[in-house]
Amino acid sequence: MEDFLGTWKMTSSEGFDRVMARLGVDFLTRKAGNAAKPVIKLSEVEDGGDPKTYCLKTISAFRSTEVRFRLQEPFLETTPDGRKVKTVISLEKDETNGRCILRQCQVGDKVTDIDRCLDDIDLMRSGGGGLKTPPFQPQLT
Numbered sequence: 001m002e003d004f005l006g007t008w009k010m011t012s013s014e015g016f017d018r019v020m021a022r023l024g025v026d027f028l029t030r031k032a033g034n035a036a037k038p039v040i041k042l043s044e045v046e047d048g049g050d051p052k053t054y055c056l057k058t059i060s061a062f063r064s065t066e067v068r069f070r071l072q073e074p075f076l077e078t079t080p081d082g083r084k085v086k087t088v089i090s091l092e093k094d095e096t097n098g099r100c101i102l103r104q105c106q107v108g109d110k111v112t113d114i115d116r117c118l119d120d121i122d123l124m125r126s127g128g129g130g131l132k133t134p135p136f137q138p139q140l141t
Contacts, residue, residue: 001054001071001091004102004116008040023110025081033081036060056089083108 013034020030038060045053045068057066063080067087074088085108092101094117104114 001052001102003100005042005044008042010037010039013037020081023081023083023112025083029081032062036062038062038080054089077106079106085112 013036017030017034020033025033038058041055041057041059043055043057045055047053049070051070051073053068053070055066055068058064058080060080065078065080067075067077069075069087069089072088072090074086076084077087078084083106085106087104087106089102089104092103094101100117102116104116106112106114
């Protein structure tokens with residue numbers, strides 16, 4: 001998990017509109033989302049808990065969100081586009097190539113899986129169809 005900690009910046013919004021449209025996000029919110037270049041900050045919360053607690057912040061001019069979670073434990077969140085979802089975040093190993101994947105599954109009106117891999121590609125699949133979303137690159141802080 002430590003390899004995923006840090007600050008990540010979106011480098012392109014290519015394909016993001018199709019993902020949001022599939023999720024039922026309205027036109028104006030999609031326009032704002034496409035213009036935003038969010039920064040994702042993933043950090044460990046020093047609460048002494050076992051299992052560890054993490055904080056995932058998504059920061060943009062459009063809307064910022066913050067969730068605290070423990071791996072494999074469901075929690076409720078409101079996405080930047082306003083959807084209310086039940087989310088589980090897990091750390092998995094891709095059997096085909098051995099990469100570590102931080103998998104975020106959101107269940108609401110539709111199911112969204114967000115896979116973050118250490119090759120700096122952020123993949124999102126919605127409702128069973130595979131759609132790629134923009135890549136995030138490490139940002140020096």
